Amino acid sequence: MRLFWHELRMQQLLFWRNRESAIFVFVFPPMLYLLLGAVYNGTIDGFPAADVLLVGLLGYGCANTAFAGLAITLVIRRENGILKRLRGTPLPGTTYLSAMLVSTLVVFLLQMALTLLLGLALYGAQGPENWTGLVPVVLLGVAAFAGLGFGAVSLIRSAEGSSAVANLVLLPMAFLSGSFGPTRNYPDVLQAIADVLPLTYFIEILKDVYLRGEAFWSDPGSIAIVAAWGLGGLLVAWRRFGWEPRER
Amino acid sequence: MSTAVSVRELRKRYGALEAVRGVSFEVARGEVFGLLGPNGAGKTTTVEVLEGYRRRDGGEVEVLGFDPGRGGSAFRERIGVVLQHSELPAGLTVREVHRMFAGYYRRPRDVDEVIELVGLTEKSGARVKTLSGGQKRRLDLGVALVADPELVFLDEPTTGFDPSARRTAWELVRALRELGKTILLTTHYLDEAQQLADRVAVIREGRIVLAGTPAELIGGTPHVEIRYREHGREVVVETNEPTRVLAELAGRAVAEGRELLGLEVRRPTLEDVYLDLVDGEPGEATS
Numbered sequence: 179m180r181l182f183w184h185e186l187r188m189q190q191l192l193f194w195r196n197r198e199s200a201i202f203v204f205v206f207p208p209m210l211y212l213l214l215g216a217v218y219n220g221t222i223d224g225f226p227a228a229d230v231l232l233v234g235l236l237g238y239g240c241a242n243t244a245f246a247g248l249a250i251t252l253v254i255r256r257e258n259g260i261l262k263r264l265r266g267t268p269l270p271g272t273t274y275l276s277a278m279l280v281s282t283l284v285v286f287l288l289q290m291a292l293t294l295l296l297g298l299a300l301y302g303a304q305g306p307e308n309w310t311g312l313v314p315v316v317l318l319g320v321a322a323f324a325g326l327g328f329g330a331v332s333l334i335r336s337a338e339g340s341s342a343v344a345n346l347v348l349l350p351m352a353f354l355s356g357s358f359g360p361t362r363n364y365p366d367v368l369q370a371i372a373d374v375l376p377l378t379y380f381i382e383i384l385k386d387v388y389l390r391g392e393a394f395w396s397d398p399g400s401i402a403i404v405a406a407w408g409l410g411g412l413l414v415a416w417r418r419f420g421w422e423p424r425e426r
Numbered sequence: 427m428s429t430a431v432s433v434r435e436l437r438k439r440y441g442a443l444e445a446v447r448g449v450s451f452e453v454a455r456g457e458v459f460g461l462l463g464p465n466g467a468g469k470t471t472t473v474e475v476l477e478g479y480r481r482r483d484g485g486e487v488e489v490l491g492f493d494p495g496r497g498g499s500a501f502r503e504r505i506g507v508v509l510q511h512s513e514l515p516a517g518l519t520v521r522e523v524h525r526m527f528a529g530y531y532r533r534p535r536d537v538d539e540v541i542e543l544v545g546l547t548e549k550s551g552a553r554v555k556t557l558s559g560g561q562k563r564r565l566d567l568g569v570a571l572v573a574d575p576e577l578v579f580l581d582e583p584t585t586g587f588d589p590s591a592r593r594t595a596w597e598l599v600r601a602l603r604e605l606g607k608t609i610l611l612t613t614h615y616l617d618e619a620q621q622l623a624d625r626v627a628v629i630r631e632g633r634i635v636l637a638g639t640p641a642e643l644i645g646g647t648p649h650v651e652i653r654y655r656e657h658g659r660e661v662v663v664e665t666n667e668p669t670r671v672l673a674e675l676a677g678r679a680v681a682e683g684r685e686l687l688g689l690e691v692r693r694p695t696l697e698d699v700y701l702d703l704v705d706g707e708p709g710e711a712t713s
């Protein structure tokens with residue numbers, strides 16, 4: 179436990195000290211919310227636009243932080259030998275990775291608070307209908323997207339390409355899943371693709387809890403799909419994850 | 427318990443490439459042991475097996491009484507590792523990086539003491555990304571020393587250094603030796619092995635081709651070279667009896683009233699021995 183807390187503190191220090199990752203991971207989603215919130219107003223599907231967009235960008239933020247941010251950071255640390263160096267210390271690998279997971283959760287919680295604050299203060303958002311229900315939603319989302327992130331780390335070979343690959347997956351997914359606005363008018367093909375993406379279902383769960391005030395478990399099918407994606411990522415990581423640079 | 431590292435018939439292959447082909451050596455506690463060889467000889471592979479990074483394919487390995495592959499945290503508490511290529515978090519300061527690593531050990535050394543030992547006190551508040559190459563290498567060493575390890579692995583600690591940075595690094599290794607640490611270093615620089623190591627093993631194509639103290643390695647070839655110029659041509663005499671040969675040559679020259687121009691008497695350096703070994707016919711050793 180002592181090692182875990184130490185490593186969590188170090189992960190936080192490393193995250194906030196790295197300006198690029200702090201801006202890209204932490205600032206970018208709330209910034210998009212500021213922009214989109216200024217464009218849309220009125221209601222979407224009977225809910226205030228400010229809240230619908232907020233939900234979409236919380237979904238995007240969760241995937242951006244736990245999937246893309248985590249994957250890019252880990253690939254860079256692996257390729258420049260920091261992970262290998264850490265394996266030479268008594269710090270167990272599982273402690274390192276779980277500290278990283280919890281650190282990611284901390285970052286996303288802060289980001290969520292910031293986004294909510296912007297929505298409530300600037301765009302007249304109503305806020306979540308079910309506050310306590312948000313807790314398990316956030317835990318599920320961070321865990322599942324981090325699982326996918328760990329899987330992605332195992333498949334991405336180079337540090338230079340990590341950001342491009344992660345965003346090549348993330349941005350289309352976010353667009354198709356309705357992070358940036360309603361997808362009702364998208365062509366059928368795109369909607370069909372969206373129907374298999376984890377972010378679609380994660381946003382669905384967020385909508386249930388945040389907009390409709392339903393219980394977290396009101397849509398077990400969506401929960402199962404999000405969890406399955408996360409487990410799939412973990413399975414890839416379990417088979418392929420490595421601590422040493424791939425390109426050397 | 428006077429042996430820190432014991433390696434017997436170590437073998438390691440990567441696919442078709444047999445990187446290490448039956449290497450054996452021992453390192454005593456408190457000793458500086460040098461693995462010397464050209465690039466690709468199997469030095470890093472050997473050391474990485476000892477550090478616990480790689481599984482061996484054959485042979486026996488014992489490091490501080492542990493099998494490095496199974497030693498786990500208890501083993502890693504007691505070793506310090508300086509890898510050939512590895513970076514440290516660029517955004518942290520020198521002191522923060524030391525603190526970070528100190529936190530991984532049960533009984534770390536005082537962080538500021540270590541920073542002073544590696545000569546980075548003035549830089550302790552500076553971000554890692556602002557350090558020079560030599561300073562980064564000292565940081566690597568400092569991070570390996572916060573564990574207060576009994577055994578320190580240095581994989582090519584001065585590759586790419588300018589001469590003065592190398593001198594400084596050598597002083598550091600000597601200081602570690604004074605502290606009673608056992609040091610296993612790899613290098614492809616001869617002078618480094620000669621300067622630092624109590625004993626040296628020359629490794630080539632995955633085999634140890636020569637081992638001993640630097641003096642023994644040179645002493646292994648008894649001959650001395652006598653060079654001089656005669657009628658505008660350089661004459662080289664290799665002999666096991668330099669005193670007699672030189673007396674004869676000098677006697678003749680004095681009798682004829684001429685000078686032995688450019689007279690030079692030299693014992694081969696470790697470099698000559700080394701170059702003979704690593705440039706020799708490949709693969710003549712039997713497995």
